[in-house]
Amino acid sequence: MIRLLVSFVSGLFFGVGLLISGMTDTAKVQGWLDILGQWDPTLAFVMGGAIIPMVAAWAITAKQAPLFDLHFSMPSNKTIDFKLLAGSVLFGMGWALAGLCPGPAIAALGFGGTGIILFFVSMVIGMILTKPIRMGSISTADG
Amino acid sequence: MIIDWIYGLVGGLLIGLGGLILLIFNGRIMGASGILGQLIDGKQDTENLERILFLIGVIAAPLIILQFSDFSTTNVTSNTIQLVLAGLLVGAGTRIANGCTSGHGVCGISRLSLRGLFATAIYIAAGALTMVTLRTFWGLI
Numbered sequence: 001m002i003r004l005l006v007s008f009v010s011g012l013f014f015g016v017g018l019l020i021s022g023m024t025d026t027a028k029v030q031g032w033l034d035i036l037g038q039w040d041p042t043l044a045f046v047m048g049g050a051i052i053p054m055v056a057a058w059a060i061t062a063k064q065a066p067l068f069d070l071h072f073s074m075p076s077n078k079t080i081d082f083k084l085l086a087g088s089v090l091f092g093m094g095w096a097l098a099g100l101c102p103g104p105a106i107a108a109l110g111f112g113g114t115g116i117i118l119f120f121v122s123m124v125i126g127m128i129l130t131k132p133i134r135m136g137s138i139s140t141a142d143g
Numbered sequence: 144m145i146i147d148w149i150y151g152l153v154g155g156l157l158i159g160l161g162g163l164i165l166l167i168f169n170g171r172i173m174g175a176s177g178i179l180g181q182l183i184d185g186k187q188d189t190e191n192l193e194r195i196l197f198l199i200g201v202i203a204a205p206l207i208i209l210q211f212s213d214f215s216t217t218n219v220t221s222n223t224i225q226l227v228l229a230g231l232l233v234g235a236g237t238r239i240a241n242g243c244t245s246g247h248g249v250c251g252i253s254r255l256s257l258r259g260l261f262a263t264a265i266y267i268a269a270g271a272l273t274m275v276t277l278r279t280f281w282g283l284i
Contacts, residue, residue: 006168007193011200013161014173014245019205019214021154022147027218030284033267033274042151047248049155050162054253057163066170073171077241080261087240088247088262092269094232096277097225097284099218101244102237103175105230106198108217110206115219119230126234127180133239 003068018107021046026099033096083133162250169193174246175201176237225284236266 022028022042031040061072095101100108100119108116162173171190182194209215220226237243240262242251247266251259277283 003169003193004196006164008196008200010161010165010169010173011197012204013157013164013200014175014197015201015204016208017154017157017159017161018201019154019208020157021151022214023154024205024214025216025218026220027216028147030274030278033270034278035271036275036279040147042147045148045151046155046158047252049152050159050249051253052156053159053163054166054249057159057166058254060167066166067168069170071170072166075172075241075256075258078258080258084240084258084262085265087236087238088265089236089269090232091236091240091243092266092271093273094229094234094236095244095266096270096273097232098220098229100229101175101233102179103201103243103245105233106175106179106201107205108219110202111209111215112217112219115221115226116217118223118226119219119233122227122230123234124179124183126231126236127176127183127238128234129231130235130238131184 006068014103015107017050018104021049023101024104024108024112028099029101029104030096030099158245158249159253162245165197166250172246172250173197174242174250176234176243177241177246180238220284240266 018024023046028040028042031038032043034040066072091101098119100116102123105116105120105123109120165171165173178194178197182191182198205214233243240247242259242262244266247256247259247262252263
C-alpha cells in the first residue's frame with residue numbers, strides 16, 4: 001500500500017517538474033535541438049537540475065537498501081549494443097519531429113488537446129509494435 | 144530568457160526529486176518509457192498498479208498546477224502525419240533502447256551509467272541532426 005503512495009507522489013513531482021521546466025512545451029524542446037537556428041539551452045538546465053537530487057539518491061543506494069523493498073531493481077544489461085544505438089537514433093528523430101519525449105507527452109495528456117493525445121496513442125502503438133524485436137533480450141528496463 | 148532557465152532548473156530539481164523518491168523508497172528507476180512500456184506489455188509482476196498510480200500522478204500534477212498558473216502552452220503541431228510519425232518513432236525507439244530522457248538521461252547520467260551516457264549522446268545527436276535537416280535545410284518543421 002505504501003509503495004502505491006510513493007509511486008503516486010513520485011509521479012506528482014515528475015509531472016510538476018516537467019510542466020514548470022517547460023519540457024511540455026514542444027517549442028522549447030525543439031529549440032534545444034535547433035543548433036543552427038535559435039538555439040534554446042533550457043533543456044540543459046532541466047537536465048542539470050534533475051541530476052542533482054539523483055546523484056544524492058544514488059549515493060544513498062550505495063549505503064542502504066530501499067525502504068519499501070528488499071533490493072534495488074537495476075538494469076542487468078551493461079553492454080552498449082546495436083539495440084541501444086538504433087533505438088536511440090529512432091527516438092532522437094521522433095523527439096525532434098514533434099518536440100516530445102515520453103514523460104512530457106504523458107504529463108501534457110490532461111491539458112494538451114488532441115495533438116498530444118494523437119502523439120501519445122501513436123507512441124503506445126510504436127511501443128507495442130516493437131515487442132517481437134524486444135522478445136528474447138534482457139528485459140530489465142533501464143528506465 | 145533567463146527566467147526560462149530558472150524555471151528549467153527548478154523544474155529539473157523537482158523531476159530529480161521524483162526520481163529520488165521512487166529510487167530510495169521503492170527501489171525503482173524513474174523512467175517514463177519503461178514504466179508505460181512495461182504496463183502496455185502486460186508485464187507479469189505485482190507492480191502494474193504502482194505503474195498506473197505513477198502515471199496518474201504525472202497527468203494529475205500539471206492539472207492541479209494549472210488551476211493557479213498558466214504554464215499550459217504546448218505549442219504542439221497540428222500536423223497529423225508529423226505527430227503520428229513522431230509518436231511511432233519515440234515509442235519504438237525508447238523501447239528498443241530500453242529508456243528515454245528520464246531513464247537513460249536523468250537516472251543513467253547521474254549514476255554514470257555507460258549505457259545511459261551513450262544513449263543520451265546518441266538521441267541528442269540524432270535529434271539535432273533531424274532538426275538541422277528538417278528545419279535549417281528544408282524548412283519543413
